[in-house]
Amino acid sequence: MPKNAFYAQSGGVTAVINATACGVLETAKQYPDKIGKVYAGRNGIIGALTEDLIDTSQESAEAIxxxxxxxxxxxxxxxxxLKGLEQNKAEYERLIEVFKAHDIGYFFYNGGGDxxxxxxxxxxLGDTLGYPITxxxxxxxxDNDLPITDTCPGFGSVAKYVAVSIREASFDVLSMAKTSxxxxxxxxxxxxAGWIAAAGGLAAEKESDGPHIIIFPEVIFDPEKFLAKVDFCVKKYGYCSIIVSEGAKNQDGKFISEAGTRDAFGHVQLGGVAPVIANxxxxxxxxKYHWAVADYLQRAARHIASKTDVEQAYAVGKAAVEFAVAGKTAVMPVIVRKSSQPYQWEIGSANLADVANVEKKMPREFISEDGFGITPACREYLQPLIAGEDYPPYKNGLPDYVELKNVAVPKKLATTFEVKK
Known part of the structure; x- marks a missing residue:
């Protein structure tokens, strides 16, 4: 009997993470002799620890x-x-207990650096606790900050949303700047990493276009230099359009805006930096000014997703299954850029040991000399990633998205497990 598979989504979601899930599920069905059922973790890895699994075979092909x-x-x-084995062995023993109970031999985890x-x-697990798993x-x-891969699925669509939004907002402000x-x-x-902020720079195709200023996490914020640029833009263009990354830092290296709390990964919870800059x-x-926080809107905007991003998201899900049935393990499919003009790419692989906890920031050569814009090299890198439209179907004037049944797999274990944050 073929082993079952476990698939889960982790971290902040995107406009195209479900396209990756689609790639995993549709491809797994092509290997019935290698993969049995695909169980999804309800709420990521927590679903595995609490034996809260979803039977994806209960969904129709149309829904998938x-x-x-x-x-x-x-x-x-x-x-x-997950903590280290020496810190919390119980988590790993629980995973093995659940995997054994449900005959799971494949583990697919869809997420970022953590x-x-x-x-x-x-x-x-095979080497440390004697339970081999692919x-x-x-x-x-x-955030586009995983190493080795040319880009990260999810980034191209948020980049497109930000570039479109700042272009449209800039048109609005320009039209009212004389009296408002x-x-x-x-x-x-x-x-x-300032990749999303940089993407907004694609909207500025000529000198007078917004955004006129981009504030990157990689460049220490200098208030005097910033204010001089704002003054210049208002006097020359009549207005100033600005993009600021939530991770912008002051001269002490601290976030300009912090809420004072931390998330489950231990990251400082950032507050709104836009109103700070506005003040x-x-x-x-x-x-007179206005500010806006794109927040969840930027990562949920499937209605304006990049076609490139959708195709790459599906491709890494498909490749993950193909890698697994070919006997590969401890690897991650990556996107390899073959050419920028014309844009050509293919799927490669990277060792998870080289990916985990490594953060790819904006290279300095992608940031303009004054620190407030992007260079031609950055534009050449970014432009193909927002290319193409892949509109969802519409019904009653709104996107017609699917909601899965998410039927639970019957529990087999008598014991429960408490997840500690």
Whole structure:
């Protein structure tokens, strides 16, 4: 009998993570002699620890296909990081208990850097606790900060949303700048890496276009230099359009805005940096301003997803299954750029040991000399990633997304497990 598989989604969800799930599920069906059922973890790895599994075989082929154009995490995601074996052996023993009970021999974990760390730890169960399991990490993060892969599924669509939004907002502000708002600030995600903020720079195709200023996490924020640039833009163009990354830092290396709490991964919970920047402008010039925080809107915007991103998201899910049935383990499918003009890419692989907990930041050569914009090299890298449209079907004027039944797999264990954050 072929072993069953476990698939789960982890971390912040994206507009295309379900396209990856679609790739995994549709491809697994092509190997009935290698893979039995595919069980999804309800709310990520927590579903495995609590034996809360979803039987994906209860969904119709049409529903699975509809995942390709449905945003967010269809099975629920989580922010939960497995501790080291020496720190919490009970978590690993519980995983083995659940995997044995449900005859699971494949583990597919779809997430970012912390999630790939979890994938790597699970891949070592055979060596450390005597339960061999084929483990494939699948890349996903809007932050675009995983190493080795040219880009991360989820990023291209958020990049497209940000570039479109700042272009449209800039048109709005310009039209009213004579008698109303002169400064607009849009806050985007990006704790340590400014890839999303940089994507907004694609909207500025000529000097007068917004955004006029991009504030990156990689460049220390200098208030005087910033205010001089704002003053220049308002006087020359009539207005100033700004993108600021949530991870912008001051001269002490601290986040400009912190909420004072931490998430389940131990990351500082960031507050709104946009109003902080807005007040700096107001205190200096007294200009009327508006600010906006893209927040979940940017990562949930499947209605304007990048076609490139959708195709790559599906491809890494498909490749993950193909890697597994070919006998590969402890690896992650990656996107390899063959050419930028014309844009060509293929799927490669990376060892999870080289991916886990490694963060890829914006290279300095992608940031303009003054630190407030992107370079031609950055534009060449980013442009193909937002290319193409892949609209979902619409019904009654709204996107017609799928909601799965998510039928629970009957529990087989008498014991329960309490997940500690």
């Amino acid at each position: 296909a509809a995942l390709r154009y449905t945003p967010s995490g269809a099975f629920g995601s989580c922010r939960f990081k 999630s790939q760390d979890t994938s790597y730890k699970v891949s070592q 483990c494939i990490g699948i890349p996903k993060t809007v 708002t002169k400064v607009f600030i849009m806050e985007v995600m990006g704790r340590h 700096i402008v107001k205190d200096k010039f007294g200009y």
